Amino acid sequence: MKSGDVIQFSWKALSGYPTRTLLMILAMAIGVASVILLTALGEGARRFVTDEFTSLGTYLLIVLPGRSETTGGPPPLLGETPRDLTLEDALSLTRSSSIRRMAPITVGSAPVSWKHRDREVSVLGSTAELFEIRHLSMAQGRFIPTGDPSRGLAVCVMGYKLKKELFGNQSALGEWVRIGDRRFRVIGVLAKKGQSLGLDMGDVVVVPVASAQALFNTSALFRILLQANGREAIPKAKKAVLATIRERHEGEDDVTVITQDALLSTFDRILVAMTLSVAGIAAISLSVAGILIMNVMLIAVSQRTTEIGLLKAIGARGSHILALFLAESAILSLIGAGFGVILAFLGNWGLAHAFPRFPITAPIWALVAAVSVALLTGLVFGVLPARRAARLDPVQALSRR
Amino acid sequence: MIHLTDIERKFLVGDETVRALNNVNITVHQGEYVAIMGPSGSGKSTLLNIIGLLDRPNKGVYSLSDLDTTELTDDQQASVRRHKIGFVFQFFHLVPRLTSAENVELPMILAGVDPAERKSRVQAALSSLGLSNRTKHRPDQLSGGQRQRVAIARATIMQPDIILADEPTGNLDRTSGIEVIQILEDLHTKGITLIMVTHDPDLGKRASRRVQLVDGKISRDTGDS
């Protein structure tokens, strides 16, 4: 028996019972589509988070005061408090050749007022290099000027939202605003740049780091942002930071260095695991489709008992019958998988239109996996009915009317 | 050519054994026309199924063309059925979703015959039985006599040596019954061995040899030599 004839015969058998066939194809299609779509959603979430991190700045290292438990080493003796990070600490880090840029950060909250308008906002003390490290861009004016960071100039840069609330449509450039008990001149307004890991850059005012320290009467830094020279330089930069700070802090490892890569790969692992488990749940619907195929094929075998007996009487082997019924399951699952892929693409397209900011794309491996799992399910669940058909006793099969 | 020796076939019904065939001995030569007759339940169909290799005896030897069939595997028996034996049934057993032509084509599909050759052989077979304008009809669009003629075309398409017919006219009216018998007898005159189970004594009389079964035993055999 030729394989082309097997497919043709099975195809005719399937088209002989259209309702049943369509239902089985639908079940298979829904299973395949949900696997692909859910994987695409998981993958989209992963890409979304990755993009967010990239927008934070590339080759970024964040230095925090205090040791985190994950850095290991013996616990601090006698409940000592960590030393503050100072501006001098920050400046000493720039000597390392693997560090390209450095921006010290002081954060506080203070009222900002212009004429009679008044707002409580986050005040960010930093230096000119923050601009490059955080990939900021200006709507108007310029950023904090370069120069000696320990000199506190009375200038500030506003987030676009803050500017709008204080000045409305008037120009803010050159105006003097009051922050806390000091007066600052507005030299620039930041461009709209969305949220970036918690801190809304539209709702801040940026001042030189020394001015912020004076404003909040502190010498401590909130953290230090560093940009390494390249991806490979990140571990070297981290080592350099730890060594420099240890030297300056009398041998104490009292800072934590977070690299963007480490954060990113943690999130990446979590999201990959999430995608896989969601795809796994969707795969259950595939096996439901498989069981449906098995059931319907079992019914088909008992309905077509005389046909099977007849085929045996005219010389079909058991293996012929097996092939015919397996081909039916295989055709069903293949067509179902095909429609499932189409359905998934339609769903994908719809979601992409509904949420344009969220990158949804089904990875190729999910497509291949879903289709092959569908085919496998069809065959595995098709074996039982096909074997039952192949083993039928022709005399008994034919004596039934 | 067909040679049955001491054939026995038992069925277990509950805890009772039914002896459908009991110590049957018969030899049928190539080209014979045999009618198997006897009361209901006497084992006629069972005997025909064993001759057609659809069933295996519990005891005894059945050799077909000097081949001991009990030694053959299921697949080898299937191959013998495919090439040497044609079945005609009382209930036609056409595949309902297939057309006449497709039903007739089935044995050749199983045998792996080339599609082009299949088409021309199907056409020839159907038109020789007066069905050339019924090739695209499905069984439910045919009369009983036409259905049985399609079944005969299917049984003969592989040019078998033997035709086994189990009450081929049992479901037909008198006229189409006679038509079907004439077609089968034509095949016999062309040299095919024809073995036919029938209840009808008139039909039995047309055969050159009559075998009478009673309770699974041959009680009379006109042509036993």
Ligand SMILES: Nc1ncnc2c1ncn2[C@@H]1O[C@H](COP(=O)(O)OP(=O)(O)OP(=O)(O)O)[C@@H](O)[C@H]1O
């Ligand atoms: N599968 C089976 N299981 C149990 N008993 C069977 C089976 N097949 C046949 N028999 C029994 O064997 C005996 C012979 O049956 P068979 O069908 O050969 O009779 P028959 O001569 O063809 O009868 P009919 O003229 O009614 O067709 C009967 O008693 C029947 O009940």
Ligand SMILES: [Mg+2]
């Ligand atoms: Mg019978």
